[in-house]
Amino acid sequence: MNANPPExxxxxxxxxxxxxxxxxxxxxxxxxxGDADELEDHLxxxxxxxxxxxxxxxxxxLVAVRRIGAIDALxxxxxxxxxxxxxxQLVFADDEDxxxxxxxxxxxxALSLAVAAGVAIKLPDLLGIGFDEGTFYPRxxxxxxxxxxxxxxxxxxxxxxxxxxxxxxxxxxxxxxVNLFPFDPTGSDTEVLTILHxxxxxxxxxGVAYAGGRWWGSDRRMDFVRFTGELLIxxxxxxxxxxxxxxxxxxxxxxxxLDAEPWVxxxxxxxxxxxxxxxxxxxxxxxQSVVENMAPVLTRVFSPMFALLLLTFVGTKLWTGxxxxxxxxxxxxxxxxxxxxxxxLLYSVSARDPEAPPGPFDWIQLTLVGAALVVDLLALGAMxxxxxxxxxxxxxxxxxxxxxxxxxxxxxxxxLYVGFLRGAAPFARLAEWQTRYLYVLAxxxxxxxxxxxxxxxxx
Amino acid sequence: MSVNKxxxxxxxxxxxxxxxxxxxxxxxxxxxxxxxLSGGALEWTDGMLYPVLHRLERTGRIEARxxxxxxxxxxKYYRLTDEGRAQLADEQRQWRTVDATLRRIWSDLAxxxxxxxxxxxxxxx
Numbered sequence: 262m263n264a265n266p267p268e269x270x271x272x273x274x275x276x277x278x279x280x281x282x283x284x285x286x287x288x289x290x291x292x293x294x295g296d297a298d299e300l301e302d303h304l305x306x307x308x309x310x311x312x313x314x315x316x317x318x319x320x321x322x323l324v325a326v327r328r329i330g331a332i333d334a335l336x337x338x339x340x341x342x343x344x345x346x347x348x349x350q351l352v353f354a355d356d357e358d359x360x361x362x363x364x365x366x367x368x369x370x371a372l373s374l375a376v377a378a379g380v381a382i383k384l385p386d387l388l389g390i391g392f393d394e395g396t397f398y399p400r401x402x403x404x405x406x407x408x409x410x411x412x413x414x415x416x417x418x419x420x421x422x423x424x425x426x427x428x429x430x431x432x433x434x435x436x437x438x439v440n441l442f443p444f445d446p447t448g449s450d451t452e453v454l455t456i457l458h459x460x461x462x463x464x465x466x467x468g469v470a471y472a473g474g475r476w477w478g479s480d481r482r483m484d485f486v487r488f489t490g491e492l493l494i495x496x497x498x499x500x501x502x503x504x505x506x507x508x509x510x511x512x513x514x515x516x517x518x519l520d521a522e523p524w525v526x527x528x529x530x531x532x533x534x535x536x537x538x539x540x541x542x543x544x545x546x547x548x549q550s551v552v553e554n555m556a557p558v559l560t561r562v563f564s565p566m567f568a569l570l571l572l573t574f575v576g577t578k579l580w581t582g583x584x585x586x587x588x589x590x591x592x593x594x595x596x597x598x599x600x601x602x603x604x605x606l607l608y609s610v611s612a613r614d615p616e617a618p619p620g621p622f623d624w625i626q627l628t629l630v631g632a633a634l635v636v637d638l639l640a641l642g643a644m645x646x647x648x649x650x651x652x653x654x655x656x657x658x659x660x661x662x663x664x665x666x667x668x669x670x671x672x673x674x675x676x677l678y679v680g681f682l683r684g685a686a687p688f689a690r691l692a693e694w695q696t697r698y699l700y701v702l703a704x705x706x707x708x709x710x711x712x713x714x715x716x717x718x719x720x
Numbered sequence: 721m722s723v724n725k726x727x728x729x730x731x732x733x734x735x736x737x738x739x740x741x742x743x744x745x746x747x748x749x750x751x752x753x754x755x756x757l758s759g760g761a762l763e764w765t766d767g768m769l770y771p772v773l774h775r776l777e778r779t780g781r782i783e784a785r786x787x788x789x790x791x792x793x794x795x796k797y798y799r800l801t802d803e804g805r806a807q808l809a810d811e812q813r814q815w816r817t818v819d820a821t822l823r824r825i826w827s828d829l830a831x832x833x834x835x836x837x838x839x840x841x842x843x844x845x
Binding site: 295302306330335341 | 793796
């Protein structure tokens with residue numbers, strides 16, 4: 262080191278050191294803003310004293326930092342005293358004791374977007390298109406919610422201009438298309454199918470925003486799967502809270518002889534449905550790194566149960582020799598079964614450490630998938646003989662298509678799982694297959710939403 | 721001479737309470753006072769004082785307030801509350817008991833050594 266450094270450069274370098282030390286302290290979330298201020302004041306006083314004793318700036322810094330103690334040890338002590346902070350950050354990760362001023366930029370951004378979504382969903386109603394008039398609202402519901410979630414991600418991930426434009430184009434084209442489709446106003450199956458599949462297809466556009474435009478890496482796709490699961494759980498929880506809020510509102514106002522129900526139905530409910538999606542998004546993002554995710558825990562609980570159910574079902578069917586009664590809705594029931602199994606598989610794959618050796622849970626998972634395949638093949642077999650009698654209505658084609666899409670996924674997954682359990686292939690192969698398959702799912706949803714109406718003449 | 725960690729930890733609460741009983745203070749000054757009082761025998765890692773202060777604050781033994789120090793920095797000052805005073809009195813009573821007990825046996829040992837015993841006799845009343 263220079264024996265006589267110019268005073269200002271010297272002072273600057275110590276400032277930089279203090280800044281870095283402080284940033285390091287703050288990285289562990291148990292040390293709050295105020296605590297860091299307090300520790301920094303301590304450090305600076307120590308520096309002054311050591312400086313007065315003749316130590317140079319960075320010598321004094323080394324001694325002072327050492328006296329305060331290793332940051333790890335310090336963090337541990339703070340964590341013991343402030344364990345609540347490990348929990349509190351579930352809600353507002355960067356919100357500190359300072360309250361309002363410290364609330365994070367992201368949270369306020371999300372809240373503004375939530376309000377915007379609430380306004381957006383209310384606007385057509387205010388302009389005279391009632392919530393229960395025709396199919397305007399069911400058809401357009403995704404456009405009052407998903408663009409705001411996408412904008413949140415685009416803003417948070419600082420998306421490039423071209424990505425912004427691309428996303429805007431996707432949403433605009435989709436919105437214009439479904440609103441221009443001349444669906445049969447007396448009741449149209451293809452319209453119902455579009456309403457059901459459009460959100461799914463658009464959800465993948467949100468995924469692109471989520472991945473910050475880097476949709477192609479399979480890690481980000483898996484993150485998006487995890488995010489989706491957590492979001493659903495949060496959304497349901499917020500929905501339950503909202504239900505209590507609504508019930509209380511109606512109850513309170515009826516106590517003074519006023520009927521709040523119309524007001525609740527026209528304001529709180531729609532605005533809440535739209536806004537909650539953005540709020541839930543922010544919550545999932547904020548707690549992402551903190552606690553174990555819920556969706557994988559649920560799959561751990563339910564995978565064995567569903568495996569048991571399916572085995573019992575197959576056993577009972579074989580034992581009693583009963584045939585599967587292929588009624589009209591039956592195929593949809595089997596579709597739902599495959600969706601559930603697919604979800605259980607997907608979320609257990611998303612949470613599994615790819616390096617870990619095969620364990621008992623992998624066998625349960627394979628049993629589940631295998632049993633689901635058997636059950637579905639039995640159903641399809643029962644159906645194939647009568648499929649021509651039913652005729653090819655849009656609903657049946659959609660249900661059959663869904664069944665095949667999921668069947669292929671599960672069949673390949675089962676093969677990959679067997680390969681993994683026999684030690685012939687790494688587990689990562691299965692994860693990769695699942696995330697690649699998202700394209701197929703998105704593609705299928707888009708085909709049902711946009712191509713079916715054309716093919717079946719908007720019937 | 722240094723004092724073992726457990727003893728340092730155990731004595732930290734009464735020590736901090738007693739120092740604050742002398743008057744309001746802040747972290748760095750409290751540590752200075754500890755060094756002064758113990759002649760450097762009680763070695764604290766400076767940072768560890770703060771979780772202790774925060775625990776006492778949470779349990780209402782002391783109160784904190786932020787002030788601008790002469791240096792222009794924000795500084796957190798602590799003040800003993802009535803509850804803290806009560807706790808200090810209790811701590812004093814407990815430490816006196818420990819101290820008195822140890823003193824008695826120390827002096828017995830010293831007497832025994834003077835009479836040529838190495839260990840105190842179990843029969844001693």
